[in-house]
Amino acid sequence: MAQAPVLDRRSFGADDVIFKEGDHGSVAYIVQSGTVELQRGRGMIAELTEGAIFGEMALIDGAPRMATARAKTPVTVIVLPKMLVDSKLDGVDPFVLRLLHILINNVRNFARLMD
Amino acid sequence: MAQAPVLDRRSFGADDVIFKEGDHGSVAYIVQSGTVELQRGRGMIAELTEGAIFGEMALIDGAPRMATARAKTPVTVIVLPKMLVDSKLDGVDPFVLRLLHILINNVRNFARLMD
Numbered sequence: 060m061a062q063a064p065v066l067d068r069r070s071f072g073a074d075d076v077i078f079k080e081g082d083h084g085s086v087a088y089i090v091q092s093g094t095v096e097l098q099r100g101r102g103m104i105a106e107l108t109e110g111a112i113f114g115e116m117a118l119i120d121g122a123p124r125m126a127t128a129r130a131k132t133p134v135t136v137i138v139l140p141k142m143l144v145d146s147k148l149d150g151v152d153p154f155v156l157r158l159l160h161i162l163i164n165n166v167r168n169f170a171r172l173m174d
Numbered sequence: 175m176a177q178a179p180v181l182d183r184r185s186f187g188a189d190d191v192i193f194k195e196g197d198h199g200s201v202a203y204i205v206q207s208g209t210v211e212l213q214r215g216r217g218m219i220a221e222l223t224e225g226a227i228f229g230e231m232a233l234i235d236g237a238p239r240m241a242t243a244r245a246k247t248p249v250t251v252i253v254l255p256k257m258l259v260d261s262k263l264d265g266v267d268p269f270v271l272r273l274l275h276i277l278i279n280n281v282r283n284f285a286r287l288m289d
Contacts, residue, residue, distance in 0.1 A: 104287065105280075112272065148270060152262050154262045155262055155266055155270065157227065159270070161227055162231075162280075162281060165277075165282060168276060168287065169284035172217075172288060
């Protein structure tokens with residue numbers, strides 16, 4: 060890339076919803092501080108802390124969010140816009156791109172199997 | 175890549191095990207014909223047909239096979255050696271590589287949550 064993009068930060072209070080299961084997703088996130096909980100239905104599926112990336116799947120495959128992301132504590136996230144992620148995927152070997160899609164499918168299938 | 179590698183094919187009879195949960199994995203596969211069933215514990219987690227790639231996760235993250243792959247019908251698979259997959263991943267943008275690892279972690283975590 061020609062220049063490093065300046066990335067937005069967003070802050071959330073404890074218990075705030077960052078995105079909801081079923082939402083259309085246009086950004087992904089990196090946890091900068093705090094703890095984010097991913098929930099599907101009534102089940103907790105992951106707890107994410109500093110450095111974790113989440114919300115990337117809907118960005119890559121265009122399907123709705125498979126989980127709700129909620130701030131468990133006060134949280135600051137770095138926002139990764141779709142354009143940035145697309146630019147990273149641009150020119151990636153087709154086999155690697157296919158692997159990404161297979162893995163996303165696998166995650167979504169597992170989530171459905173768990174329901 | 176300088177030249178297209180010649181890829182081995184392997185054939186399995188119905189009910190043959192292609193790999194077992196817990197195995198160390200050094201190759202991935204593409205289904206060329208027939209149906210492959212992925213099982214974890216006593217549960218069936220996927221049925222794969224022509225063109226599907228499987229067994230790629232253990233190759234990328236080095237962890238044991240999370241499922242058993244069994245031929246449901248007579249099956250022919252194309253063998254993707256680790257060296258080939260590594261060569262595809264070589265030089266991939268670090269962010270994309272990180273996405274791959276995150277997604278593999280997610281699949282493995284879901285599988286554990288399902289147990």
